Amino acid sequence: MAQFRLQSSKVLAxxxxxxxxxxxxxxxxxxxxxxxxxKMSGGGEGIRGMVTRxxxxxxxxxxxxxGHGTCFFADRASEINLVQLHNDxxxxxxSNLLCTDGGLRTGTSFTGLRGASQGNGLxxxxxxxxxxxAIMSDGxxxxxxxxxxxxxxxxxxxxxxxxxxxxxxxxxGVNFRTLIGExxxxxxxxxxxxxxxxxxxPSERNTVGGEV
Amino acid sequence: xxxxxxxxxxTLPSDDNVNPYTFxxxxxxxxxxxxRGKMIAYYGSIxxxxxxxxxxxxxxxxxxxSPLHASDWVVAEGSGKMLLADRAFDVNSFDLDEGNLTIxxxxxxxFQPTLALKQSIVPGFLTLIGTGKFxxxxxxxxxxxxxxxxxxxxxxVGWADCPSPCHHYDxxxxxxVMGGLRQLTGLGGASGEEHxxxxxxxxxxxxxxxEALMPEQATGATPQQAGVPGGGAAGQGGQGAPRLPxxxxxxxxxxxx
Numbered sequence: 261m262a263q264f265r266l267q268s269s270k271v272l273a274x275x276x277x278x279x280x281x282x283x284x285x286x287x288x289x290x291x292x293x294x295x296x297x298x299k300m301s302g303g304g305e306g307i308r309g310m311v312t313r314x315x316x317x318x319x320x321x322x323x324x325x326x327g328h329g330t331c332f333f334a335d336r337a338s339e340i341n342l343v344q345l346h347n348d349x350x351x352x353x354x355s356n357l358l359c360t361d362g363g364l365r366t367g368t369s370f371t372g373l374r375g376a377s378q379g380n381g382l383x384x385x386x387x388x389x390x391x392x393x394a395i396m397s398d399g400x401x402x403x404x405x406x407x408x409x410x411x412x413x414x415x416x417x418x419x420x421x422x423x424x425x426x427x428x429x430x431x432x433g434v435n436f437r438t439l440i441g442e443x444x445x446x447x448x449x450x451x452x453x454x455x456x457x458x459x460x461x462p463s464e465r466n467t468v469g470g471e472v
Numbered sequence: 473x474x475x476x477x478x479x480x481x482x483t484l485p486s487d488d489n490v491n492p493y494t495f496x497x498x499x500x501x502x503x504x505x506x507x508r509g510k511m512i513a514y515y516g517s518i519x520x521x522x523x524x525x526x527x528x529x530x531x532x533x534x535x536x537x538s539p540l541h542a543s544d545w546v547v548a549e550g551s552g553k554m555l556l557a558d559r560a561f562d563v564n565s566f567d568l569d570e571g572n573l574t575i576x577x578x579x580x581x582x583f584q585p586t587l588a589l590k591q592s593i594v595p596g597f598l599t600l601i602g603t604g605k606f607x608x609x610x611x612x613x614x615x616x617x618x619x620x621x622x623x624x625x626x627x628x629v630g631w632a633d634c635p636s637p638c639h640h641y642d643x644x645x646x647x648x649v650m651g652g653l654r655q656l657t658g659l660g661g662a663s664g665e666e667h668x669x670x671x672x673x674x675x676x677x678x679x680x681x682x683e684a685l686m687p688e689q690a691t692g693a694t695p696q697q698a699g700v701p702g703g704g705a706a707g708q709g710g711q712g713a714p715r716l717p718x719x720x721x722x723x724x725x726x727x728x729x
Contacts, residue, residue, distance in 0.1 A: 341476055399493045399560030402513075405480040410515050418512035418557070457478060460513045462493035462557030 262361050264342055264392040272333045272340050272359060272394045276326070280362040283333055285321035287358060293329015300324050320354040320385065324362070333359050338396035341403075341459060343423065350387040352395050352421035361391030395421050397461035404458045411453045417464030424456020481515040484553050487565065487605060495556045495563045495607050497582065503549040505589070506556060506582035516552015547585075556582055558609040562680075565607045568632075573606075574599045575630030575678070578685070581607040594637065597630070612681030619677060622668040626683035634675025640668045 263275040271289065274281055285299060300322045325331055334340075335358060343350055345364065360366060365388045387393050395401070397420050406412045406426050413431065422428075431449045452458050484490065486498035497504055499518060511520070522545075548554060557563065558581055566573070574592050583589065583606035592599045600606055608614070610629050617623075622640050631637060671677050 399557070400491055401476070402490055402494050402555060403476045403478045404513060404515075404555075405478050407480065410481050412513060412515055413518075414513040415509075415511060417509075458513070460555065461560070462491075462512065462555075462563075463560040464509060464512065464557075 261363065261391065264359070264361075264394060266340060266342065267332060269339055269400060270334055270337050272342075274325075274331050274333065274359065276328060276331060278326075278328055280324050280326035281331075281359055282322050282362060282364075282366070283325055283359040284335060284357065285323045287333045287335045288323075288325065289332050289334045291327075291329060291331040293327060295325055295327035295329060295331055298324045298326070320357065322366075326362075333394070335396055338398060339400045339461075341395050341397060341401045343393045343395060343421070343459075345387065345390055345393060345423065347390050348388075348423055350393060350395075350421060350423040351384050352387065352393075354385040356396050356420045357385055357387070358394040358396050360387050360393040361389075363391045364389040364393060395459065397459065397463075398465075399462040401459045401461050404460060406452045406454060406456050406458055408453070408455065411451060412458055413449045413451050414458060414460055415464060416448055416450055418460045418462070419450060419458070420461050421459040422452065422456060424454070426452045426454035426456040426458070428452050481553055484515075484555075486553070489563065489565070490555065492562050492613070493557055493560055495565060495581075496553055497548075497556060497607075498553050499548065500551050503547050503585055504582055505545050505585060506548055507558075507580065508546055510556050510558050510581050511546075511548070512555050512557045514552055514554035516550065516554075518548050518550035518552050518554055521547050521549065545589075556607060561609040561611055562613050563607055563609050564614055565605055567605050568600060569603050571603075571633055572599060572601045573630055573632040574634075575608060576628070576685075579608045579610060579629050581609050583607070610678075610680035611684045615679045615681060617677045617679060619671040619673055619675060621677055622670045623677060623679055624683060625667065625669055626685055627679045627681075628669055629678040629680050631671060631678060632676045634671055634673060634677060638670050640670040642667075 262279055262281045265273050265275075267273040276293075276295070282300065288295075288297065338358075340358060351369065357366075367386045367388065368383050369386045370383055401420060404412055404414075406422075406424070429451045431451050479490065484496045486496065488496060490496050494512070499516070563581060568587060574594065574597050577596055577598050580598055580600075583600060584604035586604035587600045587602045587606060590599045590601065608629065614629060619634060
């Protein structure tokens, strides 16, 4: 199984012993040993994945890296966060996903209104199984636990990923004040309930809801 | 593998930094002022209201027309813990004790209502007066320096308890015909450091470790009055003849004429 570790907060090092990982296309910055890079169409999910990704707009270009040695990945000096999955599902925006273990399955799922408020489309990428994955954020991510007694509200622009059994609902505080241009700027929030982890970045993407 | 620290309401710090880029505020029925859109997540029940919409504030708003940039500020009220962050910049909290601090408007993130926020007479700056905590963002960690000091305009974040910020130009560089030409054309080597802000007196000057400025936040219009810095056309009137089209700005003065 591929071993993930952080060479620095912005460079991911993966040790491979004959097995493979899936990584964002073009994110390799260095490697030692023997490596083979192969671009995978449709996120490595076959024809079906290709079509779904095209239809849902959750496009990602992925390459498969196989070999012996250490491969280093980085992307635009984004901060990298490691995620450990134990028969679990990680939901992440395709633009924030850097690298996943070869044994993990990736797919797409419907997110509903949350995606729309982020301007990221209505679908998100899922990573399922057991193994490691690396996600990127603008500034080091803060990992927040959601438990039944402590639900969490997150700004759509700062949300990057979540894992575990959590349900998300979209909350809108839009009222007549928003309409007259006196909104609080925090009108849209995603509420997470259940049991799991939510990854939040210390920065906000421009979102449709951001100005409201 | 380094496992990331998982935080929940119990382990989140209270009114302290989570990491250099994220600040956690604990609300216990109290309120905080924050700049629009800087809240990234919260636990508990917290209400966000545009300023001027509370029960009392409404009265204040209708009867009180200050040039306050009210619409850029939000009041967070309730109980719980909320996380603040600003475009992955460094954030830090500072305590004021019966003091005053002037800060670049884009850098101020949040403050306790025990502090009074006023528009500084220096355009683009805000002044906080009183006792309480506030959170400011900077590009790179903040350095605290004691006057007398000259600082680069782009690196200046703010100053506390500190009188007399003024402009300083390197004299030899700015005067005479050659100086004027250099200034205008950049030929002959402009180091980009000919102009500084100078601080003297007792106090503290806050610097960021980068010259990247944060986008300025509107501080509201200054009253259109003579004698108010940045007060518009009315402020400049009265001194000297109006500029003629052929006069090319301050050219004649730059050439020492």
